[in-house]
Amino acid sequence: MALNRYSGMQEGMPNSFSSMLDRFFNESVNSKNVSGFTPHVDACETEKSYEIEVALPGVRKENINIDFHEGRLTITGERSLEKKEEGRRYHMLETQYGSFSRTFYLPDKVSPDKISAHLEDGVLMVTVPKDEHKTMRRQINISSANDNKNKGSEGKASEGKGNVAVESGKSKK
CATH class of the missing domain: 2.60.40.790 (Immunoglobulin-like)
Structure with missing residues (x-):
């Protein structure tokens, strides 16, 4: 008795063009000659x-x-x-x-x-x-020439609305 794969084909003829393509690709891809x-x-x-x-x-x-x-x-x-057995x-x-x-x-x-x-x-x-260090979100300050002049005249950075401190990825104002 021989075991045959049922493919849904009547006497080997495909029912539709789509099933013919499926059969062609399945048999060619699953052939024993494929090395990977x-x-x-x-x-x-x-x-x-x-x-x-x-x-x-x-x-x-x-x-x-x-x-x-x-x-x-x-x-x-x-x-x-690895199933190379004699008589099989x-x-x-x-x-x-x-x-x-x-x-x-x-x-x-x-x-x-x-x-x-x-x-x-x-x-x-x-x-x-x-x-986590590369995925952290940060708020970046934008400075201008006026900010640098204010720093010089006051001797220290102002702590106004424009400054944002970044701590472990979360911004604080």
Whole structure:
């Protein structure tokens, strides 16, 4: 008995042009000749960090490499087919094997020395904390030539409405 993949096709003919394209791309992308794959990723931003979840079932942490360089976070690795048993002949092999690489471009406001990664149940979770010093909001004073003349005549800076002190990212008047 042979196991055949059900594709919804009557006698091998597509029902529509769309299903014909789906069949073409699915069969060509999932062929055994492909030497790599692209894992699925969920990426989000929180108030304090960027979080990247990568679906890597069957991949050991020893086979994963995470690199951060010039604002680029690159996750590379490999999932190899280790099911080579005598007397076993596959009729269907939909799991993707081979090497993979995913690169994410992050803004300048991250702390690369605090990036962490955790692999559990086939999901790699990478947390990239934001750098609080770079994300701080500040109010900037605008000075003019008149302000400098007033400073010189009084001997000290005036404490009027125009001056704003910045303390830990929050402005005070």
